[in-house]
Amino acid sequence: MRNNKIRIALTKGRLEKEALGLFGEMGWDVSAFSDKGRRLIFTLPGAQIVLAKAPDVITYVEHGVCDLGITGKDMIMEYGGRYFEVADFGFGRCKFALASKKGERENFFEGCEIKTVASKYPNVTRRFFESKGMDVDIVKIEGSVELAPLLGLADGIVDLVETGATLKENGLEIREEIADISARLIVNTVSMKMKKPEIDGFLRLVESKTQEKVK
Amino acid sequence: MKKYGLTTPEGTRDLLFGECTARRDIETKLTRLFKNHGFSEVITPFLEFYDLFDSSRRYFPQENMYKLTDAKGRLMVIRPDSTIPIIRLAETRLKDEPRPLKLCYCQTIYRVNPKEAGRDDEIAQCGIEIIIGGEGGEGGEGGYGESEALELAVKALELVGGGEVRFEIGHCGFFEQLARDNKINETEVDEIRRLVETKNYPELLAAGVPPDLRELPKLFGGEETFGKAEKLFGDKEMKKRLNSLKSAYDNLRRIAGGDKITVDLGLTNKRGYYIGTLFNGYTEGFGKPVLSGGVYKVNNTAAIGFAVNVSAAAANKGRLLSENIASGDAYAE
Numbered sequence: 001m002r003n004n005k006i007r008i009a010l011t012k013g014r015l016e017k018e019a020l021g022l023f024g025e026m027g028w029d030v031s032a033f034s035d036k037g038r039r040l041i042f043t044l045p046g047a048q049i050v051l052a053k054a055p056d057v058i059t060y061v062e063h064g065v066c067d068l069g070i071t072g073k074d075m076i077m078e079y080g081g082r083y084f085e086v087a088d089f090g091f092g093r094c095k096f097a098l099a100s101k102k103g104e105r106e107n108f109f110e111g112c113e114i115k116t117v118a119s120k121y122p123n124v125t126r127r128f129f130e131s132k133g134m135d136v137d138i139v140k141i142e143g144s145v146e147l148a149p150l151l152g153l154a155d156g157i158v159d160l161v162e163t164g165a166t167l168k169e170n171g172l173e174i175r176e177e178i179a180d181i182s183a184r185l186i187v188n189t190v191s192m193k194m195k196k197p198e199i200d201g202f203l204r205l206v207e208s209k210t211q212e213k214v215k
Numbered sequence: 216m217k218k219y220g221l222t223t224p225e226g227t228r229d230l231l232f233g234e235c236t237a238r239r240d241i242e243t244k245l246t247r248l249f250k251n252h253g254f255s256e257v258i259t260p261f262l263e264f265y266d267l268f269d270s271s272r273r274y275f276p277q278e279n280m281y282k283l284t285d286a287k288g289r290l291m292v293i294r295p296d297s298t299i300p301i302i303r304l305a306e307t308r309l310k311d312e313p314r315p316l317k318l319c320y321c322q323t324i325y326r327v328n329p330k331e332a333g334r335d336d337e338i339a340q341c342g343i344e345i346i347i348g349g350e351g352g353e354g355g356e357g358g359y360g361e362s363e364a365l366e367l368a369v370k371a372l373e374l375v376g377g378g379e380v381r382f383e384i385g386h387c388g389f390f391e392q393l394a395r396d397n398k399i400n401e402t403e404v405d406e407i408r409r410l411v412e413t414k415n416y417p418e419l420l421a422a423g424v425p426p427d428l429r430e431l432p433k434l435f436g437g438e439e440t441f442g443k444a445e446k447l448f449g450d451k452e453m454k455k456r457l458n459s460l461k462s463a464y465d466n467l468r469r470i471a472g473g474d475k476i477t478v479d480l481g482l483t484n485k486r487g488y489y490i491g492t493l494f495n496g497y498t499e500g501f502g503k504p505v506l507s508g509g510v511y512k513v514n515n516t517a518a519i520g521f522a523v524n525v526s527a528a529a530a531n532k533g534r535l536l537s538e539n540i541a542s543g544d545a546y547a548e
Contacts, residue, residue, distance in 0.1 A: 059332075087416065194379070196477075
């Protein structure tokens, strides 16, 4: 028997809330999530939803154990991989930006000494500085990257910036914006072909709801 | 110093019992199928000179190949593919053999994958190559051997599928011509090709790509796709290509029947050596194509060929079998 139901990997946290809001608007009953406890798999009438950490959403979709995934463009840029990227949800908006201490290195790209850049996103950072033709030392930091320049470990950081409030409170300033980020719908390359009617149906629903919002 | 005497290298593993039997079984059946269709088997070396693959570096980035040096210090690679060595063979020892030359193979390839990605570096493949043209030869659309290779690919897919399968055809000329007609410059074309290949609808829109190129990746599915494409393509060449793809599609449907055969006009020449028809085979439960191939040109040789990922097919067969046993469906077939 063919399994026609689609399985969606959803990034836990903020994107989860936004996506559940959208599913609700699409007419799906998402009440199971209001009292979810520690459960990770939810079976709704329209689809099965799996809650996962952002990079794992990509892994599950790439391997085809989930047909669809909802994750940020930041994760797609950092981890790459082979899948289709078919829709922009428009929520989860923020930016990749290069920042450094206020009043210091206003032109970050000047001078020929090697600079150190801290980031949770080493691949994005490497590509950005390659495009600038600049050699930098990259230090991978797992959280609160703002600390690195304040403690003197790094000259600058590459990080996600939403409102800029965190940067400001820690005396940092944006030197250059690198890319716009928002939540994306990714699809396993085989599922796209094997479950076309189901995925098309889901995609049309998503598009109709996200376009309403843009208007 | 840490000793590694008790584990296999990352990306490789020992195959035991059921999976081992499944792999040998699939290899035997595919080789028999190919030989019954008049293909001669060849075996190429496990090691090749790096230079052989260096000329096609877009498809074989050096970081994806296992390298070592020979006794004279020359750079060698463990073969990351069987097609390029077979073309080398066709252009050298077999250069005087009459064309078309029908060769088949059954051997492993090695690719360096990112660690801990759950992918195998060692992949067993069985495949065919129909060498169409020798020096300066032209293959291409509707060329000799195309329908033969397509029919054989469908049979091979049905043989390894083990569950529901889909066979998909396309042609890289749709993208290439639309890119030319829209005067996309060379610096942008690779990026746009990547966006079409990955069906990245939002980025195609954001990049301001012309509407016909933006629609191209959406043109996939069953018979209705041809009708939609007909409306979109004004150009005579595009229509001609579409018609020849349609007749290949109709032919395969007659053979395989039902909705197994699909089309995707958004398939592109992502590997850098395809020049015409492209095709993929999918099976339930495996997240990547289990078969892929197309019409290509390497150096001066045009050919059509495909490879079946036997490792994946064997693993999938083992899994389906144990799932059926678990659910009591083992004898349902």
